Amino acid sequence: EAGVVQSPRYKIIEKKQPVAFWCNPISGHNTLYWYLQNLGQGPELLIRYENEEAVDDSQLPKDRFSAERLKGVDSTLKIQPAELGDSAVYLCASSRLENTEAFFGQGTRLTVV
Amino acid sequence: SQQGEEDPQALSIQEGENATMNCSYKTSINNLQWYRQNSGRGLVHLILIRSNEREKHSGRLRVTLDTSKKSSSLLITASRAADTASYFCATGYGGTSYGKLTFGQGTILTVHP
Numbered sequence: 001e002a003g004v005v006q007s008p009r010y011k012i013i014e015k016k017q018p019v020a021f022w023c024n025p026i027s028g029h030n031t032l033y034w035y036l037q038n039l040g041q042g043p044e045l046l047i048r049y050e051n052e053e054a055v056d057d058s059q060l061p062k063d064r065f066s067a068e069r070l071k072g073v074d075s076t077l078k079i080q081p082a083e084l085g086d087s088a089v090y091l092c093a094s095s096r097l098e099n100t101e102a103f104f105g106q107g108t109r110l111t112v113v
Numbered sequence: 114s115q116q117g118e119e120d121p122q123a124l125s126i127q128e129g130e131n132a133t134m135n136c137s138y139k140t141s142i143n144n145l146q147w148y149r150q151n152s153g154r155g156l157v158h159l160i161l162i163r164s165n166e167r168e169k170h171s172g173r174l175r176v177t178l179d180t181s182k183k184s185s186s187l188l189i190t191a192s193r194a195a196d197t198a199s200y201f202c203a204t205g206y207g208g209t210s211y212g213k214l215t216f217g218q219g220t221i222l223t224v225h226p
Contacts, residue, residue: 031212042117042201042216043156056213091156098212099143099205104156 002026004105006092012111018080021108025073025094032069033102034077035091043091049075050098082112117145117202117217125223132189134220136202137182143207145178145185146214151198159187159200164207192224 005024035043048056051072069075093102175188
């Protein structure tokens with residue numbers, strides 16, 4: 001079975017520019033997570049979806065971040081405009097059901113210059 | 114916000130020795146999960162233990178959970194150089210936050226050949 005696929009793997013942008021990350025979860029997985037991970041830190045939850053519904057977006061900086069999960073499958077995370085402090089690895093994960101093991105993609109490493 | 118706190122932050126051992134990592138958390142959980150992260154494979158799920166379980170084994174891994182102390186430990190027996198990685202505990206919530214998965218800061222394990 002294919003794992004969680006994220007693209008792009010790396011992205012370098014100038015500050016104030018927009019950027020988007022894409023995630024294709026494992027087929028049949030209802031729960032989708034977006035995390036942000038800074039170097040030397042654990043992943044921090046940005047948003048969690050159950051099917052197409054964002055059930056937890058309390059940690060998402062809504063002034064510049066947005067996300068969507070079309071038809072409860074693929075998801076896109078967008079930052080507009082990007083700031084220097086947004087440089088991090090953005091991880092997508094999915095799980096079959098809530099409170100089961102999560103499978104992670106390889107992440108997108110964002111560098112804002 | 115991150116609920117789990119791992120201890121120690123870093124651990125250095127010789128191949129063949131056992132490695133023990135601890136995780137403490139603050140609020141009631143549905144389950145606790147352990148993940149490994151190295152540069153080659155990203156975040157990989159190791160084991161999930163539910164709040165009504167006290168101990169779980171998987172190969173060379175042994176996880177214990179003490180809900181009265183709000184703590185868990187991960188024991189890796191007969192460690193190998195390939196076990197070198199960062200290890201994270203993640204707490205799965207119940208109640209109104211059912212399905213939320215929050216990571217700690219991690220323990221960096223180095224196994225010397």
